[in-house]
Every structure is written in C-alpha cells, then in structure tokens.
Amino acid sequence: xxxxxxxxxxxxxxxxxxxxxxxxxxxxxxxxxxxxxxxxxxxxxxxxxxxxxxxxxxxxxxxxxxxxxxxxxxxxxxxxxxxxxxxxxxxxxxxxxxxxxxxxxxxxxxxxxxxxxxxxxxxxxxxxxxxxxxxxxxxxxxxxxxxxxxxxxxxxxxxxxxxxxxxxxxxxxxxxxxxxxxxxxxxxxxxxxxxxxxxxxxxxxxxxxxxx
Amino acid sequence: xxxxxxxxxxxxxxxxxxxxxxxxxxxxxxxxxxxxxxxxxxxxxxxxxxxxxxxxxxxxxxxxxxxxxxxxxxxxxxxxxxxxxxxxxxxxxxxxxxxxxxxxxxxxxxxxxxxxxxxxxxxxxxxxxxxxxxxxxxxxxxxxxxxxxxxxxxxxxxxxxxxxxxxxxxxxxxxxxxxxxxxxxxxxxxxxxxxxxxxxxxxxxxxxxxxxxxxxxxxxxxxxxxxxxxxxxxxxxxxxxxxxxxxxxxxxxxxxxxxxxxxxxxxxxxxxxxxxxxxxxxxxxxxxxxxxxxxxxxxxxxxxxxxxxxxxxxxxxxxxxxxxxxxxxxxxxxxxxxxxxxxxxxxxxxxxxxxxxxxxxxxxxxxxxxxxxxxxxxxxxxxxxxxxxxxxxxxxxxxxxxxxxxxxxxxxxxxxxxxxxxxxxxxxxxxxxxxxxxxxxxxxxxxxxxxxxxxxxxxxxxxxxxxxxxxx
Numbered sequence: 031x032x033x034x035x036x037x038x039x040x041x042x043x044x045x046x047x048x049x050x051x052x053x054x055x056x057x058x059x060x061x062x063x064x065x066x067x068x069x070x071x072x073x074x075x076x077x078x079x080x081x082x083x084x085x086x087x088x089x090x091x092x093x094x095x096x097x098x099x100x101x102x103x104x105x106x107x108x109x110x111x112x113x114x115x116x117x118x119x120x121x122x123x124x125x126x127x128x129x130x131x132x133x134x135x136x137x138x139x140x141x142x143x144x145x146x147x148x149x150x151x152x153x154x155x156x157x158x159x160x161x162x163x164x165x166x167x168x169x170x171x172x173x174x175x176x177x178x179x180x181x182x183x184x185x186x187x188x189x190x191x192x193x194x195x196x197x198x199x200x201x202x203x204x205x206x207x208x209x210x211x212x213x214x215x216x217x218x219x220x221x222x223x224x225x226x227x228x229x230x231x232x233x234x235x236x237x238x239x240x241x242x
Numbered sequence: 243x244x245x246x247x248x249x250x251x252x253x254x255x256x257x258x259x260x261x262x263x264x265x266x267x268x269x270x271x272x273x274x275x276x277x278x279x280x281x282x283x284x285x286x287x288x289x290x291x292x293x294x295x296x297x298x299x300x301x302x303x304x305x306x307x308x309x310x311x312x313x314x315x316x317x318x319x320x321x322x323x324x325x326x327x328x329x330x331x332x333x334x335x336x337x338x339x340x341x342x343x344x345x346x347x348x349x350x351x352x353x354x355x356x357x358x359x360x361x362x363x364x365x366x367x368x369x370x371x372x373x374x375x376x377x378x379x380x381x382x383x384x385x386x387x388x389x390x391x392x393x394x395x396x397x398x399x400x401x402x403x404x405x406x407x408x409x410x411x412x413x414x415x416x417x418x419x420x421x422x423x424x425x426x427x428x429x430x431x432x433x434x435x436x437x438x439x440x441x442x443x444x445x446x447x448x449x450x451x452x453x454x455x456x457x458x459x460x461x462x463x464x465x466x467x468x469x470x471x472x473x474x475x476x477x478x479x480x481x482x483x484x485x486x487x488x489x490x491x492x493x494x495x496x497x498x499x500x501x502x503x504x505x506x507x508x509x510x511x512x513x514x515x516x517x518x519x520x521x522x523x524x525x526x527x528x529x530x531x532x533x534x535x536x537x538x539x540x541x542x543x544x545x546x547x548x549x550x551x552x553x554x555x556x557x558x559x560x561x562x563x564x565x566x567x568x569x570x571x572x573x574x575x576x577x578x579x580x581x582x583x584x585x586x587x588x589x590x591x592x593x594x595x596x597x598x599x600x601x602x603x604x605x606x607x608x609x610x611x612x613x614x615x616x617x618x619x620x621x622x623x624x625x626x627x628x629x630x631x632x633x634x635x636x637x638x639x640x641x642x643x644x645x646x647x648x649x650x651x652x653x654x655x656x657x658x659x660x661x662x663x664x665x666x667x668x669x670x671x672x673x674x675x676x677x678x679x680x681x682x683x684x685x686x687x688x689x690x691x692x693x694x695x696x697x698x699x700x701x702x703x704x705x706x707x708x709x710x711x712x713x714x
Binding site for chain 2: 046047048050052053056057058060061062063064065075081084085113114115118119120121122123126141143144145148149152153202203204205207215216219220222223225226229230233236237238239240241242
C-alpha cells in the first residue's frame, strides 16, 4: 500500500449527500479482474452524456460540462470535498480504486458509510470526517476561490486550509500507523499466526461443527 | 454488570486478540465468495505466494453477472467480461481447493440465498462476503457483514479480520402486522424511520413480536436491508424458527454435534438486562405496504400516501436531495403513489427471491394477466433449488400464464450486470434493495416493493394497494 504522510492538494467540491457506490463506479465496470484502470469511469453517469461501457475510448465520449469534476478549475484535484454518508451502498472496493486511479488521495465529508470508509484505508486513500459546519465552511471557501488548496497532515491529524484555522480530525491509531508506514495488513496479521491457531483449537473443542 | 447483547456475545466468541491501539482480530467462520469481488483477492494471494488459511471455511458460487437465460457452459456467456469473471472464479476455486457451486449445479444461486439454504451458515458464526447484503445471514443469529476485496484476501490468507467493535442498536417491531404487510414492508418502513445512515456504526438487532412472528425467510429479507439503513450487520436472536430452519441442511451439524450445537445456539439471544446504545420501538400497526419513490432507500412511503413535498423539509441537504430525486424520477410532489405507472417489474434478488417470495407473487398473479402497458415482468428465483421447488408447486406455470417471464437463478436486474436491465426513463416495480440512480440500468427508475406489491403492479400497470386487491 502507498504511504500517506502529508498531502497538499487542490480541492474539488461535490455538493451531494448520500453519494452511493453505484454513482462512484457503475456496475458495468466491475467486470474487470484488475485493481487499476477505473479512473476514467469514476462518476461515469455524471461525467459523460452517453452511457459508458467497459473497453470504450473514454477520450472520445461527450462530457457533461456542468459536472463539477469536468470544470477546468478543478482539474488535477487530489482532495474531494463532499456531503454526508458518502460511499453508501455496495461493498465494492472498486469505489476507492476508482477514486485513487482518478487522482484523489483524500476525501473530506461529515460522514461516510462504514464499508466504504474501511475500504479506503486498505488502499492508502484517507477519508476524513469533519463536522457539518466545518464542511459547509470549506465548501464556501473552495467554491469562492479558484485554486483553493488544503494541506492534510496525518501525523498531527490536521486539515489545514490555505485560509482559516487548521481543523483537527479523528482517526484510529492502527489505521493511522498503517497509512503512515504503508503497511501490508495481511503481513502484520500473519505475525500473529500462532495466536490464531491457538484460538482455533479452543473453538474446535466448543464448536467442532465449525471446522468440519 | 449489565447483560450482553447478541452482538456482544458473537463478538466475544470470535475475538482472537485485542491490540493496544483498540483494534482487534476477529475470527471468521465462513466466507462466501462470488465472481465479482474475488478475482483481485486471489490474484493478491498468488502475487504474495500465500495459501488460503482454511479452505473448508469458504464456499463459492456465481451470481452477479450470470445470464438468467439457460446456459450450459461459460463459453455460452455472450458478454466477454462477464465470461472472464465466471471462468476466473472456476480457475481460482480449483487452484486453491475451494468448493464452488458453478454452472449447471442445482445449488448455484445468489450467495445469500445459497449459503443459508445449504446450511453453510448456522447460528453463532461470523460470516463475510465481498457483498454488502451479507447482512442477510444475520437472520440466523450470526455476525454477518460485507467486506471489500482487500478484506476478502485478508480472510483467505489469515481467516481473520482486523475490526473494531460496533455499537449496539435494537429495533423492536411490536404488535401484529396488518394484512398485506410483509417483511419487506417492515424493513422499508424501518429505513424510512431511521434513515439511510441511521444505522452507520451500529450492529442492528431486529426484535419484538412482529419480527419473531416472521419466518426465517422473512427475517432474511429484513436483515438483508440493514445496509440500506447504514448498518453493516443486522441480526435476529435464535428461537425455534431458527433451529427448525437449520435442521437437516447439508452443511448443518449432525448427530451428537447437532444436540451440542442446539444447546449452544439457544444462548444466542440478548440478555434481558442488556444495554443498547440505541433502542427504537416501532408499532407494527403503523406499517402499511411500502413503495420507494426516490433515489435513496429512505425515500419511501405507504402505498396509500401522496408523494412528499420537498419544501416542507427543513434540512437543506435533505431537501436538495429530494429535489434531485424528483428530477431524476420524473415525478411530481403531491401525486398519489398509485398514479405511478410501471414499465417493467422485477421479482428476485437476495432480498426477495426465496420460495415464500415467489409464492406471494404467484398468489397475486394467479388467474390474472400482466397489463399490456407493462413491457416485461421478470421472475428470477434465488437459486437452482428455489427454482426446482417453485416448479414442483407449479408456480412457474402461474407466472407464464400471467405473461411473466420465468428465468434462471442469479442477481439479474437488481444491479443489471447481466443483460436484464431498464432502459432510460423506465419505471420498475422491483423487489430488490436499492433504488439508486442507474442501479437497474442507465437512467432507470426503481421503486422498491414487496413481491406481492410487485406482482400487483404488473397486473394493474401502476402501483396498487395490495390490501384493496385482496378484497377484490
């Protein structure tokens, strides 16, 4: 996994609540057996005027000029600012894969759906929860000034807008540790293989049918 | 000391180790695998040179993008990318020695229909799958939830998950359900009450006399849509209904193990003095047949109501969501639900494709015919065994005589990864679980309903109150 320590990036505002994973990456693109290449189809139904399907030359498709990520001022954004319950719906990890592949490294919202939130950390994508009021203030700042940038300092758990006070955010210690060091979670768990085996032995005595 | 909730008990029983930072390793008893969210996980194992920790813990099947027209081999799947995923699962399960119910196997079906049907899920288990509707299996008093592909790989490699304990929420539905009110209406009503993010961060326990009165299949329908209420896991405590359901299933414990298991399972209930972080009670008498009108499962109302007025919504974010939903759905605030015309009907999905669902739909369809204005009515059984049972009971003939199409098992038009889908602008009465934009096909407009309500809409060409139809 890629490390995440500090990020200074352009912010794109997606002013919608309850953005679901079907919107983030529509199902026809889940047929890939790879983890990469989903970026051109991120928010496909909003970004393009025609219907997308796998294997298309996306550069030839008609763009929805009104969609925020198509506006020239937000090109190159690496931080997505959005509204409550982002990532609701399915468990597809293709959603964080698509956001990463597009170029996002962090998402700021008042709340996230559980499975999506969890999936982000497995890929070095940082979901940050800020209060509704703080998110609202950031929306005003980002929309109000072209080129508005935010710095994210994971070590100190701070969102630092180019104007205004730094905002603190919460994150689990374990997840922070993994992100800061780009750690492979499976490798870490394998270090505890003996503990897992001992657990299995105990369980097999109590509930032998589980292991048949 | 306060008593324990069902979720507390399941968590404690599966705790392998707790780390200083508050995260924990929990043991996973059963992993269900399908073709869409597993290829990258198996690839990860191969790249790292790892083997599955315990192959007998996993069971696989194909469901998300299989055609629902008959086919005998992967080569007959026309869509190349779908075919590759089906073949990749075949290759991966073979290479790693995992049981797969594949093409032509009568046990093949939707993951969350197949697993309980086979007894591959029994009470007290932790159950995961790279699919958010894994919560379905919580109906059997399991801790069951969806995971991402990285976690599928983690479970394959270590039989554990890194997890953090969720909070406890109980939703009790008390009293008798009225006529025409099904498990689907119960869960849609619950989502309408607590909202689509109401359960975020919680494990939900469904309780109360109305839940206990439901069959195991009904309980699965309720737990299935926990995720639409924001909760990864939903569950129902063990009772006789649970034990009777599991008994005799192929993977269920037998002989002396059975007796020992039943004794253990009987304890899988929340203690009387257990404390829930949130405790909600709903009066069953308030629940009427439900229809979703918008693009989020919380945008749901009773069939006898008129569509809500966004201007009456005080929350800015919610109001703009409603306005956007009206635009997408092509509907007008204030119009009666029964004025919404349907173009297609879908009866199926992990929410409502079990035998009782098909019986309920057939009861309405019997002796009636699809309205001419309805282009297509798809009936898609949840598994080969459900299909077999339905045919034994003659349900297939009832559907065909009513002008409905009787299909092969799979996820089908719930998410339209296969050829079953809506055209832009079409309204669909659907027994599935998500009414998101484009979910059933680009530009498609989904209305979530129960199987009986879907069949009734197919016959009338628009939504009808099933209670009035029954009187007719």
